[in-house]
Amino acid sequence: MEVAKPYLLFLGDVHDQLAAKTAQGIIDWRPDWCVGQLRLKGCKADCKIDDINTTEAAARGAKTMVVGVANAGGVLPEHWISVIVEALEAGLDVATGLHTRLGSIPEIAEAAKQHGRQLHDVRYTDQKFDTGKGSKRPGLRLLTVGTDCSVGKKYTALALDQEMRAQGLNSTFCATGQTGVFISGRGISLDAVIADFISGAAEWVTPATDPDAWQVVEGQGSLFHPSFAGVTLGLLHGSQPDAFVVCHEPTRTHMRGVEHQLPTIQQVMDRVSLEGHLTNPEILCVGICVNTSALEEDEANNYLRFLSEEYSLPAVDPIRTGAGAVVEELKKQFA
Amino acid sequence: MEVAKPYLLFLGDVHDQLAAKTAQGIIDWRPDWCVGQLRLKGCKADCKIDDINTTEAAARGAKTMVVGVANAGGVLPEHWISVIVEALEAGLDVATGLHTRLGSIPEIAEAAKQHGRQLHDVRYTDQKFDTGKGSKRPGLRLLTVGTDCSVGKKYTALALDQEMRAQGLNSTFCATGQTGVFISGRGISLDAVIADFISGAAEWVTPATDPDAWQVVEGQGSLFHPSFAGVTLGLLHGSQPDAFVVCHEPTRTHMRGVEHQLPTIQQVMDRVSLEGHLTNPEILCVGICVNTSALEEDEANNYLRFLSEEYSLPAVDPIRTGAGAVVEELKKQFA
Numbered sequence: 080m081e082v083a084k085p086y087l088l089f090l091g092d093v094h095d096q097l098a099a100k101t102a103q104g105i106i107d108w109r110p111d112w113c114v115g116q117l118r119l120k121g122c123k124a125d126c127k128i129d130d131i132n133t134t135e136a137a138a139r140g141a142k143t144m145v146v147g148v149a150n151a152g153g154v155l156p157e158h159w160i161s162v163i164v165e166a167l168e169a170g171l172d173v174a175t176g177l178h179t180r181l182g183s184i185p186e187i188a189e190a191a192k193q194h195g196r197q198l199h200d201v202r203y204t205d206q207k208f209d210t211g212k213g214s215k216r217p218g219l220r221l222l223t224v225g226t227d228c229s230v231g232k233k234y235t236a237l238a239l240d241q242e243m244r245a246q247g248l249n250s251t252f253c254a255t256g257q258t259g260v261f262i263s264g265r266g267i268s269l270d271a272v273i274a275d276f277i278s279g280a281a282e283w284v285t286p287a288t289d290p291d292a293w294q295v296v297e298g299q300g301s302l303f304h305p306s307f308a309g310v311t312l313g314l315l316h317g318s319q320p321d322a323f324v325v326c327h328e329p330t331r332t333h334m335r336g337v338e339h340q341l342p343t344i345q346q347v348m349d350r351v352s353l354e355g356h357l358t359n360p361e362i363l364c365v366g367i368c369v370n371t372s373a374l375e376e377d378e379a380n381n382y383l384r385f386l387s388e389e390y391s392l393p394a395v396d397p398i399r400t401g402a403g404a405v406v407e408e409l410k411k412q413f414a
Numbered sequence: 415m416e417v418a419k420p421y422l423l424f425l426g427d428v429h430d431q432l433a434a435k436t437a438q439g440i441i442d443w444r445p446d447w448c449v450g451q452l453r454l455k456g457c458k459a460d461c462k463i464d465d466i467n468t469t470e471a472a473a474r475g476a477k478t479m480v481v482g483v484a485n486a487g488g489v490l491p492e493h494w495i496s497v498i499v500e501a502l503e504a505g506l507d508v509a510t511g512l513h514t515r516l517g518s519i520p521e522i523a524e525a526a527k528q529h530g531r532q533l534h535d536v537r538y539t540d541q542k543f544d545t546g547k548g549s550k551r552p553g554l555r556l557l558t559v560g561t562d563c564s565v566g567k568k569y570t571a572l573a574l575d576q577e578m579r580a581q582g583l584n585s586t587f588c589a590t591g592q593t594g595v596f597i598s599g600r601g602i603s604l605d606a607v608i609a610d611f612i613s614g615a616a617e618w619v620t621p622a623t624d625p626d627a628w629q630v631v632e633g634q635g636s637l638f639h640p641s642f643a644g645v646t647l648g649l650l651h652g653s654q655p656d657a658f659v660v661c662h663e664p665t666r667t668h669m670r671g672v673e674h675q676l677p678t679i680q681q682v683m684d685r686v687s688l689e690g691h692l693t694n695p696e697i698l699c700v701g702i703c704v705n706t707s708a709l710e711e712d713e714a715n716n717y718l719r720f721l722s723e724e725y726s727l728p729a730v731d732p733i734r735t736g737a738g739a740v741v742e743e744l745k746k747q748f749a
Contacts, residue, residue, distance in 0.1 A: 210641040212641070270610035274608070274609050274612050278640060305546050305651045306545040306546040306547070306548065307610065308647050310610065312643050313644025316640045336545070337549070
């Protein structure tokens with residue numbers, strides 16, 4: 080899936096900033112791709128960029144209006160339809176991560192057809208994949224893995240990609256989830272793929288490339304999460320990472336959405352190495368990335384120092400401390 | 415998916431017996447459910463039951479015509495359409511495992527509607543699943559796992575289920591693949607489920623039951639197969655087996671469809687125990703089931719004896735020697 084840039088971010092009339100998580104992710108990582116935001120009356124979210132309408136967006140060169148909000152059930156509210164039609168009339172494509180498919184709404188389908196515009200439902204994929212082959216492809220790959228879901232695997236991958244480029248490496252971010260697709264402009268929602276093709280889709284997302292080029296792959300789920308470990312394993316096998324980073328959130332008391340205990344960071348390192356060996360026997364852990372946002376500054380620094388000594392690896396919070404130390408370790412290991 | 419029994423087996427005009435593998439599987443395991451076979455001119459397959467037409471089938475009480483053949487590409491040939499329409503007119507439901515969805519063919523969709531009949535595409539599932547919960551459910555479960563794909567996991571599960579019932583256990587076969595669904599009359603094609611719901615679908619297939627009742631679950635893929643390990647892991651987590659059996663084909667030289675080496679039986683036992691622990695810490699291997707059809711009698715017996723001594727577990731060919739010894743081990747371990 081290729082989404083044309085730059086974007087107009089549509090925030091609708093959502094009730095809080097959390098509902099605009101997708102739009103916020105895009106503005107955090109790709110501010111240059113965002114020409115403005117479109118908010119309806121009553122909207123409580125704000126990405127702190129210019130409020131513009133669809134005509135102004137088109138004039139500023141926008142190519143796609145991204146519905147950057149999630150509401151309960153992922154349904155598209157009726158009163159958003161006319162704005163989406165306006166965007167299509169103004170010459171923009173429209174993209175969403177909602178459950179409702181844009182093309183399933185007759186007015187939208189009709190307007191897209193009439194104006195020759197694309198509709199992107201990034202939650203779905205109509206892309207056909209082969210089953211995974213497991214053969215070694217040229218290029219270098221780094222995968223972010225987690226002790227749990229929602230511990231910062233996407234932000235870590237984006238921060239590493241940014242830092243790797245800053246340190247002179249040839250690096251690309253590879254998206255495997257909805258927000259990631261908007262941030263990279265390409266990719267698939269791996270959890271929406273038919274089960275038979277998980278590793279094949281992961282191979283498609285991380286294709287053969289220059290031998291010296293890195294692909295930084297957004298991880299999904301956790302090998303220790305009973306709901307999603309199958310997706311995690313398929314992604315691990317398909318992306319055949321040379322390097323991986325363990326992501327962790329230290330205040331979590333049990334696995335997200337289920338009753339299971341969290342694994343230790345050591346258990347994750349060991350299991351990822353063991354399973355990753357199938358498609359890349361050289362797989363190597365190069366660091367630990369912690370979301371310390373729930374900790375005080377001192378507490379966070381002490382915890383990162385403790386982890387770094389315990390595992391003899393750099394331990395950072397990619398947002399709070401930056402990911403520099405992990406990239407230095409990566410360069411040392413893959414010199 | 416619930417497919418009404420008994421069946422009329424439709425063999426079309428396929429060119430060899432292998433193409434009728436699905437029909438053969440049904441007749442092997444559920445002869446009582448098959449009222450006859452319907453073959454077109456030129457058909458080279460034969461399930462050795464009465465040749466009848468759709469009207470005779472209806473008179474014999476058939477509820478569903480099962481398209482029990484696979485042809486290249488899984489496409490439905492045009493000249494089968496009229497026979498399918500005839501079956502619907504005769505009052506039968508129709509079920510297939512082909513890629514082509516029955517409902518996508520206007521004549522068939524129309525006839526089904528007009529006569530109030532069901533169309534089943536067992537390769538697909540429109541069933542909505544929850545994501546897996548991973549909580550312990552009442553009942554006992556046995557999963558067949560493999561060193562590779564297509565090593566006899568389905569036949570092993572069916573043979574074990576049959577033998578368990580013969581030895582007085584309360585046992586049900588749980589289907590996770592197309593042929594299995596026809597043989598059980600219920601189930602889903604797990605590899606056709608959206609990746610996010612693999613373990614949730616596996617939980618649905620193996621629901622809570624009487625504490626003493628066994629569900630014998632058809633395995634899929636292999637944890638060591640780079641194309642399908644994600645499905646295998648989701649099934650392992652979702653079915654939370656108390657017991658498992660390792661299936662093996664001794665003449666295989668590499669993993670099916672890829673270049674990877676086969677794992678050893680010991681590696682499979684260890685990995686399944688390790689990963690299965692997440693949703694059932696009591697998981698236990700109770701035997702080895704080998705497809706020895708490529709070996710001579712003496713060779714087969716020597717190999718099974720060797721495995722049994724090597725692993726201190728019963729090693730059988732469920733077709734050649736019967737699965738009795740494995741069921742005895744199961745009864746001993748779960749007395």
